[in-house]
Amino acid sequence: MTGATKTPEAELKRLLLARELDLLYELNDRVEGVEDRVGSDGALRDSVHRVIVEVLQRANASDHERIARTIAPLVLSSIREEIRNSRDMLVDALYPITGRLVAAAVRNAFRRLLENLNDRLDRSVSFDRLFNRLRAKITGSSEAEILLLQNPPFDITDLLVIHRPTGLLIARIADEGASMAVDSDLMAGMLTAIMAFTRDAFGSATDGELSTLTFGDAELHLMTSPAVILAVATRGPAPAALGTALQEEFVDLIERWGETLRDFTGSLLDFQQRALETDLRNSFRQLLQRKAEVVRRPPYKALAVLAVLAVLALGWGGYSAYRDYRVDILTQTATRTLAADPTLTGYPIDVAYDTELRTVTVTGLFPDIDTRLRAEEALAAALDDAPVQMRAAVVPRGGSGGAIAPRIAALEAVVADGLADIDDRLDGLDEAKSAILEQSARTAALETTLDDGLAEADSRLDDLAAAAVARANTLELSLDQTKAAATEQSARIAGLETAIGDPAAALFRFMAGNALFFSEVADFRDPSAAETTLSRLAALIGAAPEDMRVRIVGYSDEIGSSRANSLISLDRAAAVVDRLVALGVPPERLIAIGRGASKPLSGTVGAGSGNRRVEFEPVLAGEAVGR
Structure with a gap:
């Protein structure tokens, strides 16, 4: 039976199992595809390489913290292992960078140290300092040169580059005048051994390195890396900037020759040896030049401070x-x-x-x-x-003050005299009126006489007013001398107004133009004048309508606290109320209040201050009564 021949059984099988056969064919194709992708190590690596990058990118975007926690330990352990295995190579590679950073930090620290020293030198005053300045002025030299001459000389005599792992001398540059009594290779080997002994005896390899060897006035300054030792021999006290200069030269040496010197086996190629010695001579020459650099310029900060103070003084004077x-x-x-x-x-x-x-x-x-x-x-x-x-x-309402006060007081005196005369004549008229009632026949004659008398009184009043104005223009009485007279005349005017005018209006005018002044607490400054004023006020209140009430307002000066001044002003008002009640004024027609130091009349304080007073005010209709 061939593949093209279809038996009834095969056809029946196909018809009954068609779906299952299709699934088997599809599964077969998929298995063959998987075999192509993971059937061998190479195919598996290629498949994983294509997929893992995309997977990590998606995981990092969707769940960064989780993937970081998963991968970080593996990455860190790999980096630590690599650092341990290639420690010397890593140190040599990073030394130029870290060396420059350390050198910059040292320079900054040294610069700040010099600035602090300069400030202290500028502020210091000593005999040696003054002597050096005087000597500098006489010789024409700077103070720094004088100080340098007083110190022993400093010189650089030798420079050696040694291969640290083997102790072999790589190159040596010496001053032209220096002797070569010691074998260079022996010196290099001994120096390497001393450094190894020091490190083993005093600490581990990470605790530091030997940096200086001193013998008398000679010193050997050492700069080290894992592969190279730079040794510089000097005589005399080294300047503060020498360490920074050596550090810079050593960093340049490692940067240019670090990789070559790391693999040193005992000798270099001729061109490498010549190039290295040329670089070392340049470094030696730069170190010789730097030793003579002036550390600082002569200080002028004191003069600058004096100049600033002078400018400030001039500015303050101008202001x-x-x-x-x-x-x-x-x-x-x-x-x-x-x-x-x-x-x-x-x-x-x-x-x-x-x-x-x-x-x-x-x-x-x-x-x-x-x-x-x-x-x-x-x-x-x-x-x-x-x-x-x-x-x-x-000036209070209705009161008199300033230059016109004496004139008004004089006018009131003249008017008072005229009113007294009118009062006398009115008394005579009253008797005449009684006679008219008894004798009607004399009425016409008495009326004529009365009219004549009134006309004469009006004429007399005009004459008195004119005379009062003339007298007021020439009157030069002081305010203290006229106060008692004004008070007395005001009492007489108030009595006249009560007799011939409106009692309420008279009371209003009196309250607006009068006040009582005090020396201490409730003591009147002028008891006699105060008694006259209170008597007039009591008479006016008694003549006014019974529904009129008077507010007695006490004041104080600004001496003392606000609460104390309020109490003192109230005590003064209460003292005036008590005196008015004693003079016959019903207490329900009086209200006492204290307003402290408000409404001052003058800027003075003390017993003579016009602020220690009691004023009078009418009580408004409908106002509640209270003390």
Whole structure:
């Protein structure tokens, strides 16, 4: 039976198992593909290489921390093993880089050390220092040269390069005047042995290296790497910068010759030996040049400090002069601005500059609050950005103050005399009215007489007023001398107003123009004047309507705390209330309050201050009564 012949059984089998046969064929193809990819070591490596890179990239992107934790130990252990196996090669490869970093750090530290030493030298004062400066001035040399001459000379005599693992001498460069008494190879071997002994005796290979050998004034400075030793012989005290210079030369040597010298077997090729010796001579020559470099320039910092102090002093003097000039300009401008207002003529006003608060301060007495506000606006416009502080008081309502106070007091005296005369005539008129009631026949004659008397009284009053004005223009009484007279005349005027005018209006005028002044706590400054004022006030309150109440307001100066001043001002108001009650005023018509140091009349304090006072105010309708 051939493959082309189909038996009924095969056809039936195909029909019944067609699906399974297709799966078998597909599985066979897949097995053959897998065999091609992993059937041998080479095929497996190629397949894994193609897949593992992509897998790691995707894992790193989706779960970086997990893959890092998994792979990191393997990578670190591999790096550590490689470092242990190739330690010398790694040190030689990294030495030029680390050497430069260390050299830079040493240079910076050395520079800072020199700066600190320079500062201390600049600040130091000693006999040797002064002597060296004087000697430098006389000889014309710098102070640094004098100091160098005082120190022993320093010189570099020899330079050797040694192969460290074998102790063989690679090259030697000596000063032209130096002797070669010691065999170079023997010196190299002994030096290598000494370094190995020191390392074995005093520490492990990682604890450090021998850096200096000293014998008398001679020193051997050593620079080492795992493969090379650079030895420099010197005489005399070495300068501070020698270590940095040697480090730089050694780093350059390792960078240029490190790989060649690491494999040194006893000799170099001729061209290598000549090139190495040429480099070493250049290094030796540079070291000889560096030994004579001046470490620092002569210090001029003291002069710089003096110059700065002089500039600061000049600046402060200029600032002080400018400040005084500005204060003068501000005070003069403020004075001219206030003098330009005619309503302030005759009022005591003073302008000063407060240096602590940096403000223009105005003190004194203004005629009214509107004039004070107008003056404050004018000062703000004239002084630009300079702050102004107004400490001036305002004349109380209805009161008299300043230059017109004596004239008003004199006018009140004249008017009082005229009113007294009118009072006498009114008494006579009252008797005439009684006579008219008894004798009706004389009514017309009495009325004529009364009219004549009133006309004569009006004429007399006009004459008295004119005389009062004339007398006021020439009267030069002081405020203290006229205060008692004004108080007495005001009492008489209040009595007249009570008799012929509105009692409530008379009371208002009296309260607006009068106050009581105190020396200490509740003691009146002038008890006699205070008693007269209280008597007048008690009479006016008694004549006013019964529903009118008076507020007695106490004040204090700024001495003491705010709470103490409030209590003192209340005590003064209470003392006045008690005296008015004793004079017959019902207590329910009086209210005592204390306002402390608010509303000052002047800037003075103490027993003579006008701020220690009691004022009177009408109680508003509907205001609650309380003390």
